[in-house]
Amino acid sequence: MSGLDTIPPVLLARLGKADPRALDGYVADGGYASWKKVLAGAKTGEWTPAKLTDMVKASGLRGRGGAGFPCGLKWTFVPAKDKRGDKPVYLLCNADESEPGTFKDRLLIEQDPHQILEGMMLASFALEVKHAYVYIRGEMVHGAEILNAAVAEAHAKGFLGTDILGSGVDLTITIHRGAGAYICGEETALIESLEGKRGHPRIKPPFPAVSGVWGSPTVVNNVETLCCVKHIVDRGADWFKGVGRNEKNTGPKLYAVSGHVEKPGVYEAPIGIPWEQLLAMAGGVRGGRKLKAVIPGGSSAPILTAAEIAGIPMDFDGIAAAKSMFGSAAIIVMDETTDIPKAVTNIAKFYAHESCGQCTPCREGTPWLLKMLRRIVNGEGKKTDLDLLLQISNQMGNGMTICVFADAAIAPVISGITKFRGEFEAYIEKSKNKTFDQEAPGDLTNAIANRQAAGIHS
Amino acid sequence: MSGGANVPVAEQAGNPRAGEHGALSCGKPLSFSRETRAELDRLLTRYPTKQAALLPALWLAQREWGWISREAVDHVASLLDLSSAFVWGVVTFYTMYNRAPVGKHLIQVCTSISCHLNGAEEVFHECKKRLGGLETGETSKDGKYTVIEVECLAQCDKAPAVMVNDDDYAVITKDNLDAFLKGLG
Ligand SMILES: Cc1cc2nc3c(=O)[nH]c(=O)nc-3n(C[C@H](O)[C@H](O)[C@H](O)COP(=O)(O)O)c2cc1C
Ligand code: SF4
Ligand code: FES
Numbered sequence: 148m149s150g151l152d153t154i155p156p157v158l159l160a161r162l163g164k165a166d167p168r169a170l171d172g173y174v175a176d177g178g179y180a181s182w183k184k185v186l187a188g189a190k191t192g193e194w195t196p197a198k199l200t201d202m203v204k205a206s207g208l209r210g211r212g213g214a215g216f217p218c219g220l221k222w223t224f225v226p227a228k229d230k231r232g233d234k235p236v237y238l239l240c241n242a243d244e245s246e247p248g249t250f251k252d253r254l255l256i257e258q259d260p261h262q263i264l265e266g267m268m269l270a271s272f273a274l275e276v277k278h279a280y281v282y283i284r285g286e287m288v289h290g291a292e293i294l295n296a297a298v299a300e301a302h303a304k305g306f307l308g309t310d311i312l313g314s315g316v317d318l319t320i321t322i323h324r325g326a327g328a329y330i331c332g333e334e335t336a337l338i339e340s341l342e343g344k345r346g347h348p349r350i351k352p353p354f355p356a357v358s359g360v361w362g363s364p365t366v367v368n369n370v371e372t373l374c375c376v377k378h379i380v381d382r383g384a385d386w387f388k389g390v391g392r393n394e395k396n397t398g399p400k401l402y403a404v405s406g407h408v409e410k411p412g413v414y415e416a417p418i419g420i421p422w423e424q425l426l427a428m429a430g431g432v433r434g435g436r437k438l439k440a441v442i443p444g445g446s447s448a449p450i451l452t453a454a455e456i457a458g459i460p461m462d463f464d465g466i467a468a469a470k471s472m473f474g475s476a477a478i479i480v481m482d483e484t485t486d487i488p489k490a491v492t493n494i495a496k497f498y499a500h501e502s503c504g505q506c507t508p509c510r511e512g513t514p515w516l517l518k519m520l521r522r523i524v525n526g527e528g529k530k531t532d533l534d535l536l537l538q539i540s541n542q543m544g545n546g547m548t549i550c551v552f553a554d555a556a557i558a559p560v561i562s563g564i565t566k567f568r569g570e571f572e573a574y575i576e577k578s579k580n581k582t583f584d585q586e587a588p589g590d591l592t593n594a595i596a597n598r599q600a601a602g603i604h605s
Numbered sequence: 606m607s608g609g610a611n612v613p614v615a616e617q618a619g620n621p622r623a624g625e626h627g628a629l630s631c632g633k634p635l636s637f638s639r640e641t642r643a644e645l646d647r648l649l650t651r652y653p654t655k656q657a658a659l660l661p662a663l664w665l666a667q668r669e670w671g672w673i674s675r676e677a678v679d680h681v682a683s684l685l686d687l688s689s690a691f692v693w694g695v696v697t698f699y700t701m702y703n704r705a706p707v708g709k710h711l712i713q714v715c716t717s718i719s720c721h722l723n724g725a726e727e728v729f730h731e732c733k734k735r736l737g738g739l740e741t742g743e744t745s746k747d748g749k750y751t752v753i754e755v756e757c758l759a760q761c762d763k764a765p766a767v768m769v770n771d772d773d774y775a776v777i778t779k780d781n782l783d784a785f786l787k788g789l790g
Contacts (some may be wrong), residue, residue: 244759245756245757245759246757247717247718247719247756247757247761248717248718248719248757248761249757249759249761250759250760250761250762252759253759253760284759285699285701286701286755286758286759286768287759288771289771289772289773319651321651321652323660323661324660324661324664325660325699326660326663326664326699326700326701326702327699327700327701327702327755328698328699328700329756329757340660341657342654342656342657343654343656343657343658343659343660343685343687343695344656344659344695345694345695345698346698346699361653361654361657403761403762404762405719405722405761405762405764406718406719406722406723406761406764407722411719411761411762411763411764412762413762442718446717446718446757477761479718479719479722479761481722485722489721490718490721490722493716493717493718493721494718496716497717497718497756497757500756501756503698
């Protein structure tokens with residue numbers, strides 16, 4: 148038996164149920180059994196926060212929000228009771244899902260909200276959290292309503308509140324809506340936003356586990372990560388570890404496949420299935436066309452050519468080995484008709500719109516990239532533009548900024564130009580404005596240089 | 606910066622703005638209805654600080670008045686012990702707080718990558734054209750429609766994706782656009 152063998156859906160098991168959002172149906176399908184088990188065990192000492200954390204560590208679960216950080220390990224960064232004093236610990240469920248191409252958390256929220264809540268309950272037990280929040284993106288108005296209804300029902304049935312089921316454990320969950328800002332998915336921006344501020348990422352350290360929301364130890368976990376926690380407690384760490392390609396890439400995984408495929412949608416499979424298998428699940432390339440390129444982890448991931456993605460295991464390390472990023476497992480498929488310069492320009496538009504504006508290279512650089520790319524696809528590009536785009540990109544990335552948004556913004560530009568240079572050059576060849584007098588991007592270069600000289604790195 | 610998708614046309618054109626902190630005035634002082642005030646009081650129990658209730662309070666204000674005016678900013682600021690300038694700074698960071706009145710149907714067309722690959726830009730332009738040649742962010746004369754461009758709505762499998770007010774619409778193409786617009790009423 149291999150960890151990549153097809154298994155019945157786990158995270159999506161309750162999809163298509165008559166009323167998947169109702170608590171009774173969830174319980175009838177075995178839901179909240181783990182929560183009850185842990186609460187009962189809490190009284191007898193059979194279940195402790197440390198035991199639950201160890202279980203998640205042993206499962207090999209890596210965060211599903213983008214960075215793939217080991218979940219159990221992150222939890223151990225929260226200072227012990229004697230070190231954190233009276234400060235409460237907070238758990239924040241990251242339901243901001245705004246990375247272009249990503250739509251897996253929406254499905255979990257809309258189709259099985261109690262699964263998320265149970266994951267949050269178990270994580271809260273492990274972290275000794277008494278108040279957990281879901282930060283849900285503002286656009287998911289109905290998703291927030293669904294979660295609020297689920298929380299109310301869980302309270303009414305005694306799964307939340309004080310002294311839950313006589314265990315002595317207290318827990319409240321609050322649903323908090325964002326208001327339209329991609330950057331609030333970055334965990335420290337999310338924290339600032341929850342505090343009632345502009346979503347400006349914080350300089351790390353301190354890391355949220357030590358000092359997060361309201362100065363308290365805080366753990367931020369993605370929706371899907373928390374759902375995995377529930378299934379780990381249901382079925383055991385060994386079961387979770389047995390699913391997936393290898394020890395470092397474990398468990399069932401949701402893949403959001405969009406773009407030029409026959410059946411775009413969310414697909415569940417053991418993490419690490421080969422690219423071809425995933426593409427087949429999504430019905431193959433639209434209209435029997437040829438594959439040109441794939442963005443394998445949301446718009447922040449470098450583009451892979453059809454040749455590069457052939458045979459690649461779709462997991463954190465498989466895609467990293469191909470020099471891209473698994474990210475949020477948002478797979479954007481582009482067929483042979485795709486105009487890569489236009490696709491790259493489109494992605495650049497996203498980042499120019501979403502930069503939070505704190506760091507000079509990112510605030511000034513993202514609109515610069517967009518302006519130059521637009522010029523090229525509008526037939527006004529110059530030969531030197533491509534190298535200039537790469538040069539500006541390199542000045543924006545590699546740790547020059549407070550958060551990794553700037554690195555995300557340049558990944559499609561660098562990979563697009565490097566791997567499909569001919570397509571950009573074709574636009575420039577056709578340029579009707581060969582004498583176009585280019586505005587010097589010196590502004591940006593100088594602005595960054597001056598700030599660096601002054602020792603300011605943002 | 607994030608704010609920008611629904612910057613009112615008046616503001617984009619550089620028209621003089623009312624209000625010391627830049628917010629447009631609605632012309633009269635505002636305060637929450639008794640029910641909304643009670644809702645805010647309940648919300649305040651969910652957070653250890655008053656400030657944390659700012660985004661929820663702004664949502665309540667938008668529900669009550671349709672958009673965030675200078676007077677709405679002042680009222681929310683006073684309820685949460687914040688300065689109006691600070692509250693306005695937060696309002697402008699987030700794209701979903703309307704900084705001017707919008708039409709009965711706020712049509713939000715996603716033009717991010719997966720929708721782009723499925724012809725979203727054309728849908729966006731056609732939509733404005735078929736509603737009488739609206740500019741982005743402009744409201745039709747009858748007050749019914751405002752069309753804006755938004756970034757990924759996490760509905761990429763239903764590209765091109767559109768939101769109208771709070772509701773999601775799937776696969777809006779050039780071909781079904783007329784029926785879609787008619788359906789809005
Ligand atoms: C620009 C940016 C946007 C992000 N957006 C999201 C998001 O929408 N949802 C999410 O879960 N994580 C997002 N992340 C990752 C979070 O910062 C964080 O790593 C994650 O929520 C941790 O959860 P996990 O360990 O369970 O994956 C984003 C990161 C960056 C840099
Ligand atoms: S890198 Fe960009 S998004 Fe991140 S903090 Fe700096 S300006 Fe904001
Ligand atoms: S790209 Fe349009 S909904 Fe995601």
